[in-house]
Structure formats: structure tokens, C-alpha cells
Amino acid sequence: MNSRSDKASAEEKTDRGPxxxxxxxxxxxxxxxxxxxxxxxxxxxxxGDTFAVFDPYGDFLTYERGEEGLYFQDTRFLSHFxxxxxxxxxxxxxxxxxxxxxxxxxDLTNPDFADVKNRNGxxxxxxxxxxxKILSDGGYYERVRIRNYGEERAVVPLQFxxxxxxxxxxxxxxxxxxxxxxxxxxxxxERSVTLKYxxxxxxxxxxxIAFDPKPNSLTPTSANLTFHLEPGQQARMxxxxxxxxxxxxxxxxxxxxxxxxxxxxxQELRMGAPQITTSNELFDKWLDRSLSxxxxxxxxxxxxxxxxxxxxxxxxxxxxxxxxxxxxSLWFDPSIAxxxxxxxxxxxxxxxxxxxxxxxxKILHETRSGEMAALGEVPFGQYYGSVDATPLFxxxxxxxxxxTSDRAFIESIWPNIExxxxxxxxxxxxxxxxFVEYQQQSPEGLSNQGCKDSADAVFHEDGVLAEGAIALAxxxxxxxxxxxxxDRMAKLLGKEAVGxxxxxxxxxxxxxxxxxxxxxxxxxxxxxxDGEKRPCRVRTSNAGHAMFTGIGRRDRMTRLxxxxxxxxxxxxxxxxxxxxxEPRYNPMAxxxxxxxxxxxxxxxxxxxxxxxxxxxxxxxQGLFDAAIxxxxxxxxxxxxxxxxxxxxxxxxxxxxxxxxxxxxxTALALLSACLGISFNMAxxxxxxxxPTLPPFLDExxxxxxxxxxxxxxxxxxxxxxxxxxxxxxxxxxxxVVAIS
Numbered sequence: 001m002n003s004r005s006d007k008a009s010a011e012e013k014t015d016r017g018p019x020x021x022x023x024x025x026x027x028x029x030x031x032x033x034x035x036x037x038x039x040x041x042x043x044x045x046x047x048g049d050t051f052a053v054f055d056p057y058g059d060f061l062t063y064e065r066g067e068e069g070l071y072f073q074d075t076r077f078l079s080h081f082x083x084x085x086x087x088x089x090x091x092x093x094x095x096x097x098x099x100x101x102x103x104x105x106x107d108l109t110n111p112d113f114a115d116v117k118n119r120n121g122x123x124x125x126x127x128x129x130x131x132x133k134i135l136s137d138g139g140y141y142e143r144v145r146i147r148n149y150g151e152e153r154a155v156v157p158l159q160f161x162x163x164x165x166x167x168x169x170x171x172x173x174x175x176x177x178x179x180x181x182x183x184x185x186x187x188x189x190e191r192s193v194t195l196k197y198x199x200x201x202x203x204x205x206x207x208x209i210a211f212d213p214k215p216n217s218l219t220p221t222s223a224n225l226t227f228h229l230e231p232g233q234q235a236r237m238x239x240x241x242x243x244x245x246x247x248x249x250x251x252x253x254x255x256x257x258x259x260x261x262x263x264x265x266x267q268e269l270r271m272g273a274p275q276i277t278t279s280n281e282l283f284d285k286w287l288d289r290s291l292s293x294x295x296x297x298x299x300x301x302x303x304x305x306x307x308x309x310x311x312x313x314x315x316x317x318x319x320x321x322x323x324x325x326x327x328x329s330l331w332f333d334p335s336i337a338x339x340x341x342x343x344x345x346x347x348x349x350x351x352x353x354x355x356x357x358x359x360x361x362k363i364l365h366e367t368r369s370g371e372m373a374a375l376g377e378v379p380f381g382q383y384y385g386s387v388d389a390t391p392l393f394x395x396x397x398x399x400x401x402x403x404t405s406d407r408a409f410i411e412s413i414w415p416n417i418e419x420x421x422x423x424x425x426x427x428x429x430x431x432x433x434x435f436v437e438y439q440q441q442s443p444e445g446l447s448n449q450g451c452k453d454s455a456d457a458v459f460h461e462d463g464v465l466a467e468g469a470i471a472l473a474x475x476x477x478x479x480x481x482x483x484x485x486x487d488r489m490a491k492l493l494g495k496e497a498v499g500x501x502x503x504x505x506x507x508x509x510x511x512x513x514x515x516x517x518x519x520x521x522x523x524x525x526x527x528x529x530d531g532e533k534r535p536c537r538v539r540t541s542n543a544g545h546a547m548f549t550g551i552g553r554r555d556r557m558t559r560l561x562x563x564x565x566x567x568x569x570x571x572x573x574x575x576x577x578x579x580x581x582e583p584r585y586n587p588m589a590x591x592x593x594x595x596x597x598x599x600x601x602x603x604x605x606x607x608x609x610x611x612x613x614x615x616x617x618x619x620x621q622g623l624f625d626a627a628i629x630x631x632x633x634x635x636x637x638x639x640x641x642x643x644x645x646x647x648x649x650x651x652x653x654x655x656x657x658x659x660x661x662x663x664x665x666t667a668l669a670l671l672s673a674c675l676g677i678s679f680n681m682a683x684x685x686x687x688x689x690x691p692t693l694p695p696f697l698d699e700x701x702x703x704x705x706x707x708x709x710x711x712x713x714x715x716x717x718x719x720x721x722x723x724x725x726x727x728x729x730x731x732x733x734x735x736v737v738a739i740s
Contacts (some may be wrong), residue, residue: 041631042068043097043104044311044659047262048137048299049073049369050243051315056095058106058131058142059083062165067172067312070140072243074316074370076172077207078140080163083131085110085156090129097632099288101296102262106131126150127229134258140241141258148229156227160239163221164207166197168370170378173313177377186220193220199371206244213237269295269305273333274705276671279698282628289633290667293659294329303346304339307665310637310657319344319364319389320451321662323396328601328665330396330403331677337400338409344393345416349384354441357385357449361423363393365449378444385445386453387438390420390428391478395549398485401492403679405708410489421486421502424479430469434509435516435529436479437469450475451599452542452577452591456584458528461537463583468531473542476513477549480506484550513546514553523559525552539563539579541599547606557610564603565615572644573626574600574619580641587641587651594653597623597635598662601669608673613692620670621694626650627667635663675700675716676739684708688725688738693718703729710734 042065043054052070055061060068060081070078083090090108097104108129113122127150132143148154171177181199188194192210199205215223227235270291278284298305301317308314309321322344326337347367349358356379357365365386373381397417401410410417428436438449447455450472458466483506490499517525517535525543526535544564546552552560563569568580571587574595578585587593604619622644627633629649636658640651676689686707693700693716700716710732717724725738 041095042658043095045097045101045104045133045135046296046308046311046315047135049315050135050137050139051311052133052135052140053312054104054133056106057083057089057092057108058095058104058133069172070241070243071169071312071315072138073245074169074368074373075205075243076167076169077164077205077243078162078209078241079165079167080161082161083108083129083144084159084161085127085129086113086159088113091124093128099292100263100266101292102134102259102266104133106133122154123150126154127156134262136258138243140243142239142241144237144239145234146227146229146236147234148231151231153231154229156229156235158225158227158237160211160223160225161221162193162209162223164195164197166199166205166207168372169313169368170370170372175372175378177372181371188218188220190214190218193218193223195220201371201374203371203374204246208240208242208244210240210242211237212239266295269298270333272335272706275703276700277703278700280696282633283624283697286624286627286633286635287667287671289627290635290664293634294325294661294664297659297661297664298336298339301339301343303342305336306339306343307336307661309662310660313655313657314660316367316369317343317364318366320386320392323389323392324598324602325661325665326396327392327399328598328605328662328669328672330399331672331679332668334400334404334406337396337403338406341393341397341400341409341413344389345413347382348416348419355379355444356381356383357441357445358382359384359423359427361390361419361421362427363389363420365389379442383445385440385442385449387428387436387449387472388451388475388478390423391436391475391482393417394420394424394482395478395485398482398489401489402681403707405681407492411493414489414493417486417489421483424482425505428479433533434505434512435471436475437471437529437531439469439531452540454589454591457591458536459538459584460530460534461583466528466530466536470531471529471533473513473517473525473527474545474549476509476517477546477551480509480513480551481549483509510551510553513551514556518553518556523563525560538582539569540582541569541575541577541596541603544575544599544603544606547610548602549606550609552606552610554610557612561607561610561612561615565618567643570618570622571595571641573622573639573650575603576641578641588653590638590653593641594638595626595641595650596638596663597626597666598660598669601662601666601673604670604673608676608689611690613674613690616670616673617692617694620674621696623666623670624694624696631658634658635666636660637663671700675702679707680737681708683735684710684733685735685737686712688714688736690739691716691723691725692721693723701728708732708734712736 041056045052050072053068062079069076093107095106109125110127112124128147130145134141184196186195191214195207197205215225217224297307306317307325309318322340326340330337344363347364349362362384366380366383368380372378440447446453483502487499487502524539527540527542528536578592584592600619604616607616627635636656637660638653638656642651675691678687698718703713713729715726715728727736
């Protein structure tokens with residue numbers, strides 16, 4: 001699902017140490033497994049191009065878990081950071097992330113000390129240490145508060161050890177380099193240490209760690225501070241870490257001001273979005289966590305807000321991820337879609353470059369800014385190896401216009417839309433058969449270039465991998481919907497002749513798709529056609545996207561849905577990527593049997609479109625149940641496809657990103673599918689098509705839902721299987737139409 005330059009074959013297991021790597025025979029990268037997230041509970045913060053992965057103590061211990069650290073622009077600037085009391089680690093009481101993901105707080109206490117600085121010892125639980133951690137873009141703040149709850153004076157020796165390995169994110173994920181740049185000598189003053197690295201790209205990267213108050217002793221690897229606390233007395237200290245590329249970064253004025261600024265920034269991002277409350281407290285917690293994660297992952301770009309794909313491996317713009325995240329959240333917050341469209345229009349390819357899989361009009365797959373990308377050691381500095389991002393770009397543009405009536409913006413990117421449509425017809429359909437195909441151009445890139453980009457994800461019924469130019473089922477649906485969207489946009493912009501051609505092309509594609517992809521004996525659509533136009537006869541979740549895009553024939557849908565909701569495909573938590581009876585099925589595989597939340601979100605929107613509301617409720621129930629078992633109510637990128645067992649939670653996939661943008665947006669897609677929300681620009685209407693709610697939701701209230709310059713508050717109240725809709729507030733000229 002997640003189109004990743006490096007995730008292909010993530011399910012393959014080898015003997016791995018923390019830095020081990022294996023290359024798939026196809027040449028695509030994968031993420032090696034050093035430890036499972038079940039063995040620890042990572043705590044994540046992100047701000048702009050900076051993110052951090054902490055252990056529950058608030059430390060970085062990469063020798064235990066290789067992905068921990070502080071990262072800035074695809075480089076790890078702090079790989080080790082450990083707090084000790086004397087020479088032992090403190091005891092963990094609790095650690096939690098603030099609900100809006102701005103502050104990570106850790107509460108610690110001391111173990112038993114037989115002797116502290118030649119005194120009579122310090123009983124366990126005498127000291128309380130509270131660590132508060134905040135990120136800025138390019139920096140990291142920590143406040144430490146120490147309080148003595150004992151009855152005697154305490155001498156508290158704190159030791160911080162640290163290191164910066166300055167490795168590229170691809171190295172963290174396992175890729176080995178023949179040579180690296182030079183670690184330069186550290187520089188010290190009385191309060192700070194600066195660690196330095198000059199890369200092979202001739203860029204100086206530095207990590208500056210400053211302490212307040214000044215340490216008793218300071219070396220390139222450690223700082224020691226001693227506090228003398230009377231009974232009931234407390235002391236405070238601050239640490240600032242700056243990630244610097246080529247120039248010095250001044251510390252923020254204070255952590256308090258930084259926290260207030262971050263709060264304001266997050267509030268401003270969500271300012272125009274509705275507020276949703278329900279009758280179920282646990283559902284509200286899942287929704288709140290999903291929204292907090294979604295807005296944490298959004299970074300401001302010169303072209304607007306863009307949701308970075310996921311942490312730790314994909315904290316950067318990905319075309320497909322951003323587009324699908326924006327589609328899922330469009331009804332809720334169209335500003336995300338505007339930012340995604342603006343960014344991808346600005347980075348659209350204008351040339352042919354086989355190494356980067358770039359062609360004129362093609363939409364970006366992934367961009368990277370680290371040392372390895374700059375040197376061309378990986379092709380992902382600006383990489384275009386995805387077949388579906390381009391039609392999804394056109395599709396999102398059309399839906400954005402229907403949602404917002406923002407004609408001026410669509411006019412501004414219309415040349416990009418035209419270029420994308422031209423790529424679909426020319427480069428995308430190289431053999432002229434109306435189907436858009438892909439074939440790997442660069443041996444360093446992805447062999448599979450759809451959602452399921454593992455090298456073994458597209459195969460025939462005997463398990464043999466598909467070869468040649470591959471036409472994926474869901475991609476044809478995206479092209480169909482994109483051309484219909486371009487048709488409507490063209491007509492609104494007064495380009496009727498262009499629109500007529502697009503609509504005609506879409507109709508022909510729909511007919512040809514059904515003829516070539518429908519498998520009558522299996523009751524589903526083939527995952528793909530191979531280079532010889534032979535269908536890959538396996539049951540996969542890809543077929544569900546035919547409903548999302550509307551390319552599927554309505555008379556096929558009952559059989560298709562029955563197959564998707566059958567226990568061989570529906571695990572009880574969600575629809576698997578691959579059915580249990582198919583070759584290569586493995587519930588622990590990355591794309592061949594796992595459950596992806598966003599995949600289910602798109603399928604739910606398709607089910608709603610074709611009127612399968614009870615099946616929508618089944619998906620909502622399954623993923624909500626899964627979220628309850630997840631740490632922080634956070635749905636990860638994917639989880640294993642084992643069947644639902646009563647009283648047990650889903651089985652986690654060990655290297656899944658969490659948070660992940662399109663997983664965070666899945667709750668919004670599922671809620672939209674239940675309520676049947678759509679927007680009619682011409683009639684100034686919000687339409688609610690057969691709204692329904694699951695048994696665990698008696699009420700849903702959506703306040704401040706805006707459209708066409710007006711705003712409404714809506715209350716949905718369930719009565720057995722029926723749902724009543726009340727407009728509790730209306731501000732402006734807007735009609736709400738409920739269709740039963």
C-alpha cells in the first residue's frame with residue numbers, strides 16, 4: 001500500500017543485528033527488523049522537518065533499538081542521549097504525549113542507593129524527576145524538574161551521556177555505505193558541546209547541546225550536574241539541542257514560549273475544520289488521537305500544508321500518501337488537499353530522467369534531502385516511481401473543486417492538470433491499449449510501483465510473479481475517476497471540448513476494464529494484467545478500489561462485496577490485502593495478507609457509494625475495535641492479518657510506522673462513509689446519503705461544517721437502524737438534504 005522506495009519486501013526475514021541489511025533479489029530496499037515495537041513503546045514528536053523517536057524513559061538508545069534518535073532533514077543529529085542518577089538509570093513511573101502531540105512528559109524516580117556521595121543512602125522513591133520534551137523545527141528542548149520528597153537533605157548527581165552519528169535515514173533503515181564523511185573534533189565551552197560531521201556532499205552538519213545551569217563537568221560525550229536539595233525543595237534545569245546544517249541556530253527564548261507557539265500553530269491548522277463529538281467516549285479518544293496525529297504530521301511548505309507520510313521511516317512528502325490522506329480528510333478539512341495539490345503541482349516532472357523514473361507531467365512519488373540522496377547513492381532525492389500518483393492528483397483536484405468552489409486555485413494549477421492527463425495518455429499508456437501500466441526503468445528504483453510496492457506483491461494464481469508492463473486494477477479506476485473529474489473541471493472553466501473528450505475516454509475505459517479484469521468464476525477483479533495482458537487471478541483488496549472510484553459495474557458489486565467481506569478476506573479487524581486461500585498469503589507479510597487501515601477507509605467510501613451501508617459499519621466496527629487495543633488509540637500503518645480472536649487485540653506488524661498520515665485520516669473516511677456526506681456546488685447543498693451509525697454510536701455531532709461560504713451544525717441520532725438528522729445551527733445560504 002504505502003508506496004515506498006525502501007519498504008518493498010519488508011516482510012522477508014533474515015538474521016539481523018541493529019544495522020544489518022539484506023537486499024531483495026529485485027533490488028528494492030526494505031526495512032530490516034532489529035526489534036519489535038511490542039518490546040518497547042516508542043514515543044514520537046514531530047515539528048516541521050524535525051522528528052524524534054524516544055524510548056519511554058525519554059532517552060535515545062540506538063544500541064538497543066536502531067531507529068531511536070533526533071532527526072532533521074533525513075539525518076540523525078542525536079543518536080544517543082541517556083539520563084542517569086549517578087551511574088544508574090532512574091525508575092520509570094509514567095510517560096505520556098500531550099493530546100495535541102506538542103509535549104512529551106516522563107515521570108521518573110530513584111532506585112535504592114546504598115550510598116550517595118558518602119551519605120547514608122537514598123531510599124527508593126525519594127526523588128521525583130519530571131522530564132518535559134518539546135521539538136522546534138531544527139531543535140529540541142528538555143526541561144528537567146527534580147524534587148526531594150524525602151525527610152533529609154539529598155545530593156542528586158545527574159549524568160547525561162550523548163552521541164551524534166549523523167547517519168542518513170537510509171543508513172538507519174539498514175543500507176550500508178562503502179564510505180562516509182568525516183567526524184570532526186567536538187568543540188566545548190562552559191555550557192555546551194558541539195558535535196560535527198562533514199559529509200561526502202561537503203555539507204557541515206552539527207549538533208549543539210547546551211545545558212542550563214552549566215555542568216560541573218563537560219566532555220564531548222557526557223555532562224555531569226549535581227543538585228543539593230533540602231526536604232521538599234526542587235531544582236530545575238534546561239537542555240537545548242540544535243540541529244544545524246551549515247549555519248548556527250540560536251536557541252528559542254524559552255520552552256514556555258515555544259510550547260505556546262506550538263499550541264497556537266496546531267490550533268491555527270485546525271481552525272477551519274469542524275468539531276466532532278459522539279456519544280462514545282472511546283470513539284472520541286480514537287478520533288482525537290487520529291486528528292492530533294494528522295495535524296502533527298502536517299508540515300508547512302511554500303505551497304501550503306503537506307502531511308508527511310509517517311514516522312520514523314517516511315517523514316517527508318510522498319505523492320500517493322499525501323493525495324490519499326487529502327482525499328480521506330477532504331470533507332473535514334479541504335485546506336490539506338489544497339496544500340497537497342499546490343506542492344505536487346510545483347514538483348511535477350517536466351523532463352525525462354529514467355534514473356528517477358521521471359517523465360513530463362508525472363507526479364512526485366517521494367522526495368529526500370539527506371546526504372545519500374544529494375550524492376545520488378539513492379535515487380529518491382526527487383523520485384517519480386509511482387504509477388498512481390498522477391491520476392490521483394487529477395482526481396483530488398476535481399474533488400477539491402466540488403468541495404470548495406475554489407475556481408481560482410484550480411485555474412492556477414490547470415496547466416499541471418492538463419500535463420498530468422497528457423502523461424496518463426502518453427507515457428502512462430505506452431502501448432495505446434487505454435490501460436495505464438508501469439515498468440521499472442531504473443534498477444535502483446521500485447520494481448512494483450503501485451500501492452503494493454513489495455517486489456512479490458503482484459503475481460498469478462500459481463504464485464509466479466507478474467512480469468512486463470503491469471496494469472493494476474486500482475490504477476485503472478483512478479484514471480477513470482480522474483478523467484471524469486477533469487471533464488467536470490474543464491466544463492466549469494469553459495473548456496467544453498476538452499471535457500467531452502475526457503468523458504468519452506472514461507466511458508470506454510470503464511467498458512474495457514470490466515471486459516479485461518472481471519473474473520466471473522472468482523467474483524472479483526484481477527489485481528493486475530501482466531505484460532502479456534494476462535489477468536493475475538488472485539483475490540486482493542485492490543478490487544475494492546473499483547468501488548471507491550466508481551469504475552466497477554453496479555451489477556458486479558454484490559458478488560464483489562460478498563467476497564471482500566467473507567472471512568477469507570475480512571479478518572474481523574479489516575479487509576486483508578490478500579485472501580487467505582491465495583498463493584503467497586502470509587498474515588505477517590507487508591502486502592500479502594496484512595490489514596492496512598487506509599485501504600479499508602477507501603473501500604468503505606466505495607461501499608457507501610454503492611449503498612452497502614452494513615458492510616461500512618462492519619469496517620468501522622473492526623477498525624475501531626483495533627484502535628482500542630493500540631497504544632494511544634493510534635492505528636499504525638498496518639497490522640497483521642490474523643483472524644479476530646474474542647477478547648484479544650490485533651497482532652502488530654513489527655516495523656510499521658506509527659503515526660502514519662493516511663492511517664490517521666482513516667477515521668475521517670469511515671465516518672464520512674457512514675454519514676454519506678457529499679457536496680453539491682451548483683445547488684449549494686450538503687447531501688447526506690442514507691446516513692447510518694453503528695450500535696456503539698447513538699449520536700454524532702458535527703459542528704462548524706463549512707461549505708460555499710455557509711456553516712452548519714449537524715446532529716445525527718440513531719434510532720435502532722435509522723438515523724435522524726437535525727440541523728441545529730445554520731449560518732448562511734445552505735441547504736442540507738438527507739436521502740433515505
